[in-house]
Amino acid sequence: MLRARPLRPWLLAAAILTIVRPSWPIRADGPPAPPADQAVGILRTHCYRCHGQEFKVEGYDVLDRIGLLAKRGEKSPYITPGKPDESELWNRFDDMPPKGPRPTSRERETIRKWIESGAPFPATTARRAFLPSAAVLSAIRDHLKGRDRADRPSWRYFTLTNLHNNPKVTEEELKLARAGISKMINSLSRKPEIVVPEVIGPGGSALAVDIRRLGWDNARVWSRILAAYPYGLRFRDDRDPSLRELALEIEDLIGPDAGLPDVRADWFLDAAARPDLYHDILGIPPTVAELERSLGVDVESDFRGNTLRRAGFTRSGVSKQMRMVDRHDSQLGYYWKSYDFRRTDKAVNLFRFPLGPAFAGHPFPDEAFTHAGGEMIFSLPNRLQGYMLATNAGQRIGEGPPDIVFDANDSAGGSVIINGMSCMGCHRNGMIEFKDRIREGVGVSEAARRKVEQLFPAPAEMDRLVKQDQARFLAALEQAIGPFLREPGSKATTRDLKEPVIPVAKIYQADMDLEAVAAELNLKEGETLRALIRSNRRLERLGMGDLLKDGGALNRAEWGTAGRGTSAFQKAASELGLGTPAVFLRRED
Numbered sequence: 001m002l003r004a005r006p007l008r009p010w011l012l013a014a015a016i017l018t019i020v021r022p023s024w025p026i027r028a029d030g031p032p033a034p035p036a037d038q039a040v041g042i043l044r045t046h047c048y049r050c051h052g053q054e055f056k057v058e059g060y061d062v063l064d065r066i067g068l069l070a071k072r073g074e075k076s077p078y079i080t081p082g083k084p085d086e087s088e089l090w091n092r093f094d095d096m097p098p099k100g101p102r103p104t105s106r107e108r109e110t111i112r113k114w115i116e117s118g119a120p121f122p123a124t125t126a127r128r129a130f131l132p133s134a135a136v137l138s139a140i141r142d143h144l145k146g147r148d149r150a151d152r153p154s155w156r157y158f159t160l161t162n163l164h165n166n167p168k169v170t171e172e173e174l175k176l177a178r179a180g181i182s183k184m185i186n187s188l189s190r191k192p193e194i195v196v197p198e199v200i201g202p203g204g205s206a207l208a209v210d211i212r213r214l215g216w217d218n219a220r221v222w223s224r225i226l227a228a229y230p231y232g233l234r235f236r237d238d239r240d241p242s243l244r245e246l247a248l249e250i251e252d253l254i255g256p257d258a259g260l261p262d263v264r265a266d267w268f269l270d271a272a273a274r275p276d277l278y279h280d281i282l283g284i285p286p287t288v289a290e291l292e293r294s295l296g297v298d299v300e301s302d303f304r305g306n307t308l309r310r311a312g313f314t315r316s317g318v319s320k321q322m323r324m325v326d327r328h329d330s331q332l333g334y335y336w337k338s339y340d341f342r343r344t345d346k347a348v349n350l351f352r353f354p355l356g357p358a359f360a361g362h363p364f365p366d367e368a369f370t371h372a373g374g375e376m377i378f379s380l381p382n383r384l385q386g387y388m389l390a391t392n393a394g395q396r397i398g399e400g401p402p403d404i405v406f407d408a409n410d411s412a413g414g415s416v417i418i419n420g421m422s423c424m425g426c427h428r429n430g431m432i433e434f435k436d437r438i439r440e441g442v443g444v445s446e447a448a449r450r451k452v453e454q455l456f457p458a459p460a461e462m463d464r465l466v467k468q469d470q471a472r473f474l475a476a477l478e479q480a481i482g483p484f485l486r487e488p489g490s491k492a493t494t495r496d497l498k499e500p501v502i503p504v505a506k507i508y509q510a511d512m513d514l515e516a517v518a519a520e521l522n523l524k525e526g527e528t529l530r531a532l533i534r535s536n537r538r539l540e541r542l543g544m545g546d547l548l549k550d551g552g553a554l555n556r557a558e559w560g561t562a563g564r565g566t567s568a569f570q571k572a573a574s575e576l577g578l579g580t581p582a583v584f585l586r587r588e589d
Helices: 008-013 035-046 049-053 065-069 105-116 133-145 161-165 171-186 218-227 241-254 265-271 277-282 288-295 299-305 421-426 446-455 459-485 501-509 514-520 526-535 537-548 568-575
Strands: 155-159 198-200 206-210 262-264 309-313 323-330 333-340 373-379 385-391
Touching: 035 105, 035 171, 035 501, 133 155, 133 198, 133 206, 133 241, 155 265, 161 171, 161 265, 161 514, 171 206, 171 265, 171 459, 171 501, 218 277, 262 265, 265 501, 288 333, 288 373, 288 385, 299 323, 309 459, 323 459, 333 459, 385 421, 421 501, 514 526, 514 537, 526 537, 537 568
Parallel strands: 155 262
Antiparallel strands: 155 206, 198 206, 309 323, 323 333, 333 373, 373 385
């Protein structure tokens, strides 16, 4: 079992947390996404999960324009081009989704204008030029050739080839993928500077980063990523000698220890935002006590000395019961610790028990709450945030117990809170503003009440701290995603920029139609794949037979599951002569 590396090396870099702009040019800005791309991106973000991925209403796919405009017996179509008020999609738009964040006023206006203009989808006649594997490998080779020999072994690449070749993926979503990689790698960094990856390759189809600048150790971190990677292929098939030659050139340039120099961006955004990769890469220790020691936080001392700042509320966006949050100063900036409760436990009413948690020699044991677990949010050296979930005993966990907390955004594909991904989706702008309910309504008296008044600040002070921590996070976030998402001349704030990790992760999580699977296998047309499936029964046994049906789909979990040897994707690629499966063992520290 790979042990999580402690965070203490970060502290050496904590004194100076200046964010430095990259010296190389970023080729990500461009004209605003066309209205059709914007509208389809909004539908994918807010509607596609229920109406396209899970089909909560049979046959209702918000990404199928023909279906949206089709007559439905006596009912009007989901969309009547040019007439929002006669379009069910528009008439229900304010009420959807039933849980999670609703579309913003700007997004609603985009959808209304889109329907008024005829509800066009991104033009199939303007489909992006198909990118063969050789094109992206050539870009990686050329990029490595441009580096100093000593630096080459530390460069790694995130590819967007399959997204680029998928006609349902919009230009806006490709921008989000690039921004998402930038946010993700910096959210897993141990270094004090934001590192903006270089955009390379035709159509901006790959991102390059020197992983030394993230504090990633080549031998451990990258090998850990490759051990979980279910899409690795080696190109040694004689039917395409050009791929083999390119792969050998790259291996010669970067060195054989790299294993593979690249992984898919969409897979990485989903996998690296989940345990165990999230914990392993960032070095989240197994206990809260270890995390706090590495950050220079002493919770008991802060409680006794009244240097923590505390608030409690009856409802939050993730908790089914009351919630308490504490803010501590840390050697990296700030440390927020939440306490969540199980309804059936004792001492969970924060108006009566506001002074927990209990510890040896606690001065107010009769007023100490009994919590069930909590979430830790802490500054990284580059001013983005790290996250940890834990039990009441302080043991790290990967998922929040569903009877205590829930993910209203379904960030990770369901309502269970997943450490990393769910936290990034919820805290897209850093700390969330709240209003304390305990200070004025507390039901304790005398010394305990004076202690409450010392720990629970007046609203103005807590608001100042939250905004201070938000500003710190947003400044770093702007450095990471602004170069990819900010339109030229835009006066939008960083808050207005779309969170980029979750939308692309949801594209990855969704079941795949014929065109999407063809793109993953680097085949130019879905019909080419259909013919191959019909002629090869072994492909049917890999679960691909359903793609022959109208509306057929392939389940992502069955296609790209790692940890059990060769994935179905790798077997299919091998069967088609598109590459040899590359499976890597998990390297120990």
